[in-house]
Amino acid sequence: MAENNATVETTESTETTAPAVEEKGYHKTDANGNKHIIVDPITRIEGHLRIEAVIDKDNRIVDAFSSSTMFRGIETIVKNRDPRDVGLMTMRICGVCTGTHYQRSIEAVEDAFNITIPKNARLVRNLIQGALYMHDHLVHFYHLHALDFVDVVAATKADPKATAVEAQKWADMAGHAPAISGVADFKAIQDRIIKFVKEGRLGIFGNGYWGNNAYKLTPEQNLIGVAHYLKALDIQRDLAKMQAIFGGKNPHPQSIVVGGVTCVQDIQNPARIALFKQILKEGTAFIKGAYLPDIYMAGTAYAKEATDGSQAFHATKHKGTLGKEIGGAGGGLLSYMAYGDFRLDDTGFYKAESFFKRGIVLDGDLSKIHEIDESKITEDVTHSWYEGTGAPEHPYDGTTNPKYTGLEKRDDGYAYLKTDEKYSWIKSPLYDGRKVEVGPLARMVVNYVSGDERTKKYVENFLKRSGLPITVLFSTVGRTAGRAIETEMIADAMFDWVDELAKNVASGDLSTWQDFDFDEVSADSKGRGMAEAPRGALGHWMRIKDGKVSNFQAIVPSTWNAGPRGPNGEIGAYEAALIGTKVENPEEPLEIIRTIHSFDPCIACAVHVVDTKGKELAVYKVDPTCAF
Amino acid sequence: MNYEKVALIGIGNIMFHDEGLGAYLVKYIELNYKPHPKLTIVEGSNLGFTLMTYYQEYDKIILVSSGSKEGEVGAISSENAQEIISNENTTRKTANEVELTMMIEICSFHEKMGEVQLITMTPKDIIEVKNGMTPEALAKMPDLVNATLKELENSGIVLEPNGADIGFDEIIDRFANPRQENWGD
Numbered sequence: 125m126a127e128n129n130a131t132v133e134t135t136e137s138t139e140t141t142a143p144a145v146e147e148k149g150y151h152k153t154d155a156n157g158n159k160h161i162i163v164d165p166i167t168r169i170e171g172h173l174r175i176e177a178v179i180d181k182d183n184r185i186v187d188a189f190s191s192s193t194m195f196r197g198i199e200t201i202v203k204n205r206d207p208r209d210v211g212l213m214t215m216r217i218c219g220v221c222t223g224t225h226y227q228r229s230i231e232a233v234e235d236a237f238n239i240t241i242p243k244n245a246r247l248v249r250n251l252i253q254g255a256l257y258m259h260d261h262l263v264h265f266y267h268l269h270a271l272d273f274v275d276v277v278a279a280t281k282a283d284p285k286a287t288a289v290e291a292q293k294w295a296d297m298a299g300h301a302p303a304i305s306g307v308a309d310f311k312a313i314q315d316r317i318i319k320f321v322k323e324g325r326l327g328i329f330g331n332g333y334w335g336n337n338a339y340k341l342t343p344e345q346n347l348i349g350v351a352h353y354l355k356a357l358d359i360q361r362d363l364a365k366m367q368a369i370f371g372g373k374n375p376h377p378q379s380i381v382v383g384g385v386t387c388v389q390d391i392q393n394p395a396r397i398a399l400f401k402q403i404l405k406e407g408t409a410f411i412k413g414a415y416l417p418d419i420y421m422a423g424t425a426y427a428k429e430a431t432d433g434s435q436a437f438h439a440t441k442h443k444g445t446l447g448k449e450i451g452g453a454g455g456g457l458l459s460y461m462a463y464g465d466f467r468l469d470d471t472g473f474y475k476a477e478s479f480f481k482r483g484i485v486l487d488g489d490l491s492k493i494h495e496i497d498e499s500k501i502t503e504d505v506t507h508s509w510y511e512g513t514g515a516p517e518h519p520y521d522g523t524t525n526p527k528y529t530g531l532e533k534r535d536d537g538y539a540y541l542k543t544d545e546k547y548s549w550i551k552s553p554l555y556d557g558r559k560v561e562v563g564p565l566a567r568m569v570v571n572y573v574s575g576d577e578r579t580k581k582y583v584e585n586f587l588k589r590s591g592l593p594i595t596v597l598f599s600t601v602g603r604t605a606g607r608a609i610e611t612e613m614i615a616d617a618m619f620d621w622v623d624e625l626a627k628n629v630a631s632g633d634l635s636t637w638q639d640f641d642f643d644e645v646s647a648d649s650k651g652r653g654m655a656e657a658p659r660g661a662l663g664h665w666m667r668i669k670d671g672k673v674s675n676f677q678a679i680v681p682s683t684w685n686a687g688p689r690g691p692n693g694e695i696g697a698y699e700a701a702l703i704g705t706k707v708e709n710p711e712e713p714l715e716i717i718r719t720i721h722s723f724d725p726c727i728a729c730a731v732h733v734v735d736t737k738g739k740e741l742a743v744y745k746v747d748p749t750c751a752f
Numbered sequence: 753m754n755y756e757k758v759a760l761i762g763i764g765n766i767m768f769h770d771e772g773l774g775a776y777l778v779k780y781i782e783l784n785y786k787p788h789p790k791l792t793i794v795e796g797s798n799l800g801f802t803l804m805t806y807y808q809e810y811d812k813i814i815l816v817s818s819g820s821k822e823g824e825v826g827a828i829s830s831e832n833a834q835e836i837i838s839n840e841n842t843t844r845k846t847a848n849e850v851e852l853t854m855m856i857e858i859c860s861f862h863e864k865m866g867e868v869q870l871i872t873m874t875p876k877d878i879i880e881v882k883n884g885m886t887p888e889a890l891a892k893m894p895d896l897v898n899a900t901l902k903e904l905e906n907s908g909i910v911l912e913p914n915g916a917d918i919g920f921d922e923i924i925d926r927f928a929n930p931r932q933e934n935w936g937d
Binding site for chain 2: 360
C-alpha cells in the first residue's frame with residue numbers, strides 16, 4: 125500500500141552552510157546533485173522504521189540505510205523465569221506473530237529437553253501456524269501492500285463491464301474462478317469509491333500518491349484491486365477465527381505447551397474439524413480466485429521493472445563479489461536463508477522432513493543449496509545502538525547493552541542517521557559473516573533449489589501461466605509473488621494436514637503431550653527454536669540452568685532483513701533491495717515504500733529490548749519520527 | 753444508546769511498564785463485575801490485524817490504552833474514530849497507537865464497521881522494559897475504571913460488581929508471572 129501517511133523529507137546529502145531552500149517539498153540539491161530521501165515511519169504496523177536513501181541527479185538510489193528508531197525488546201525480561209512459561213511472555217513480542225513467538229520459545233525448551241512431541245501435537249501446530257500464514261499473507265498483500273501497486277483514485281475511471289471481463293481474464297490465467305465477476309458488483313464498489321472521494325472520506329486512501337507515474341495498472345485493473353481489497357476484509361475475519369479453533373483463543377493462543385498441545389477435546393470434536401475445513405475452503409477459494417489472479421496481473425504490469433537489470437543491486441558499485449546477475453528493481457542481495465518449518469513426520473526437531481526446507485542460497489546461484497551451520501549465525505552491533513564485546517556474538521551467548529549515540533542534527537534543521545557510526549536499534553545478523561534475506565521468497569528459492577517437487581510445480585505453474593521469466597522473481601514484485609505462491613501451497617497442504625489429524629484421532633491415537641521429568645532435564649541445558657514465521661526465519665535461543673532461564677536471545681525475521689550494515693560494511697537486505705532503484709518522483713517515493721513493504725516489515729519484533737536505565741531513549745519517546 | 757454487541761478491548765504491551773494499563777484495566781473489569789450478555793471483554797495487548805475483526809463484528813468497540821497526549825500522568829481523554837484519525841499527530845506515536853489507528857482507517861472503507869471509542873490515560877513511562885506500573889499511573893487507575901464504566905453505560909451496558917474485590921496489584925502480578933496452568937483465568 126502506498127504508505128500514505130509516511131513523513132517524507134528530501135534533504136541535501138552533505139552538510140552545507142547554505143540556507144535550506146524549500147523547492148517543491150524538498151531542499152535544494154548539492155553540487156553533485158545528490159539528495160537524501162527520508163521516509164519515516166515507513167511501517168504502520170508494530171513500530172517505526174526509517175529509511176534514508178541517497179539518490180543521484182537521475183533519481184537513482186545510490187545508497188540506502190535502514191534504521192529502526194524505536195527501542196523495543198524482550199531478552200532480559202524472560203531471564204530467571206521457568207522455561208515452561210517463557211512462551212507466554214515472548215508471545216507479546218509481536219501482535220501479528222504472537223503464536224509463532226509462543227511456539228518458537230516452547231520449541232527451544234523442547235529442544236533443550238530433547239522432547240519429541242506426539243503426531244497430533246505436530247499436526248495441530250502445523251494447522252495453527254498455517255492458518256496464521258494464510259491470514260497474515262492475505263492481510264499483508266491487500267491491506268498493507270496492494271495499494272503500492274493499485275491506484276485507488278484511478279479506479280473511479282474504470283468501466284465496470286470491462287472490469288468484469290478483465291477480472292475473468294486474470295482468473296483464467298491463474299486457472300480458477302474469479303472471486304468477484306459481476307458487472308453490478310464492480311459498479312457498486314466503484315460507486316462507493318466515488319462517493320468516498322467526493323465526501324473526502326478516503327480514510328487510509330486519503331494521502332496516497334495517486335496519479336504517480338509509477339502506478340502501472342489500467343483503471344479496470346485498479347478497480348479489481350480495490351474490490352478485492354474490500355472482499356479481503358471479510359475473508360480475513362474468518363481466517364483470524366480459524367487460528368483460534370485449535371489455538372484456544374486469538375490473540376495469545378494458549379493451547380501449546382512444552383511437550384505438545386492441550387486441545388485434546390477440540391481434535392476429537394468433528395464440528396471443530398468441520399469448521400476449520402469450511403473456513404479453509406472459503407479462504408482458499410479467495411486465494412485462488414483473487415489473490416493469485418491479482419499477482420498475475422501485477423506481475424505482468426510491473427514486469428519491466430522487475431526484470432530491469434540496470435535497476436538491480438548487482439548493477440551498482442556495491443555489487444562486490446556478487447555472482448549471478450539476475451532480477452531487477454528491488455531484487456537486493458540475492459542471498460537467501462530459510463530455517464525450514466512445518467514438520468511432515470514425527471522423527472523430531474531438525475530431523476523430520478519439512479514442508480519448508482532448511483538451507484541457504486548464495487549470490488543468486490540457483491544451482492547450489494548450502495546446509496546451515498548454526499554456529500555461523502552471529503549478531504554484530506558495529507552500526508547498532510548497543511555496546512559490543514568486540515566481535516559478532518552467537519545468540520546463545522548474545523548480549524544486549526544499549527548505547528544510544530543519537531542522530532546528527534545539521535544546519536538545515538533535519539536530523540540524519542550517522543551512517544558511518546551507529547544508526548539503528550536493530551542489531552546486524554550475519555551468516556558466516558554475510559548478509560542474507562529471509563522471508564517467503566527466501567523459502568521459495570531454498571525449496572526450489574533444494575529440488576522440492578511441490579515447490580517446483582507451483583513456481584513453474586506460475587511462470588508458465590504468466591509467461592514471465594524466472595528472473596522476475598528476484599525483484600520487488602517477485603518477492604510479493606513468492607508470498608502469494610507460498611500462500612496457495614500452504615492452503616492446499618492444510619487440507620491434507622487436517623484430514624491426517626482427523627484420521628489419526630479416528631484410529632484411536634489421542635495422545636497430545638509427551639511427559640518429561642522437569643527437574644532432571646532442566647538442570648543444565650540449552651535449546652533453540654529455529655523455524656519460520658510468515659516474515660521469515662525466526663530463532664529463539666535459550667540457556668537453562670537449575671530450572672530457570674539463564675540467557676535468552678531472539679533473532680526475528682525483520683532483524684535479518686532490516687538490520688543495518690555489518691562490521692565490514694556488509695549491506696542489509698532492505699538496503700540492498702533499494703540500491704539501484706530509479707525513483708519516478710523523489711517527492712513521492714512510491715518505489716521505496718513498495719520495495720520495503722514487499723518484505724512485510726514488522727519492526728517491534730525486530731529490535732532487541734533490554735532492561736535499560738538509559739533515559740536518553742526519551743528522544744524517541746518525545747518524537748518517534750526522529751525529526752527533532 | 754443501546755448496542756447489541758459491545759467489545760471492551762485493552763490495548764498495550766505489558767512488557768513496557770505503563771503501556772500495559774489497558775490490559776490491566778479490562779482484566780480488572782472482567783474479574784470484579786458480573787458478565788453482561790452484550791459485552792465481550794478482550795485482553796488485546798498488541799492485537800495487530802486481529803483488531804480489524806472486532807471493528808467489523810461488533811456494533812460498538814471501546815478501546816482502552818495508554819496515550820501519547822501531553823498532560824499530567826493519569827489524564828484521561830476519550831475520542832471517537834473520526835477524532836482519532838483527525839488527531840493523528842497525537843494518536844500515532846507509539847506502536848499500538850499506530851496500529852489501532854491504521855486498523856480504523858482500513859476498516860472505515862468497509863460497509864460494516866462498528867463505532868469505535870478510544871479511552872486513553874497518560875502514562876508516566878512506557879520506555880522501560882518492565883512488568884507493572886509506575887506508582888503515579890497506578891494511583892490513577894480508579895479514574896480509568898470510572899471513565900470506562902461510564903462509556904459502557906453510555907453504550908447501554910451497566911455492570912454490577914460481583915464482590916470479588918481483586919485489586920490491580922494482584923492483576924499486575926498475574927500478568928507478570930503467567931503460568932500455563934492458570935493462563936486465561
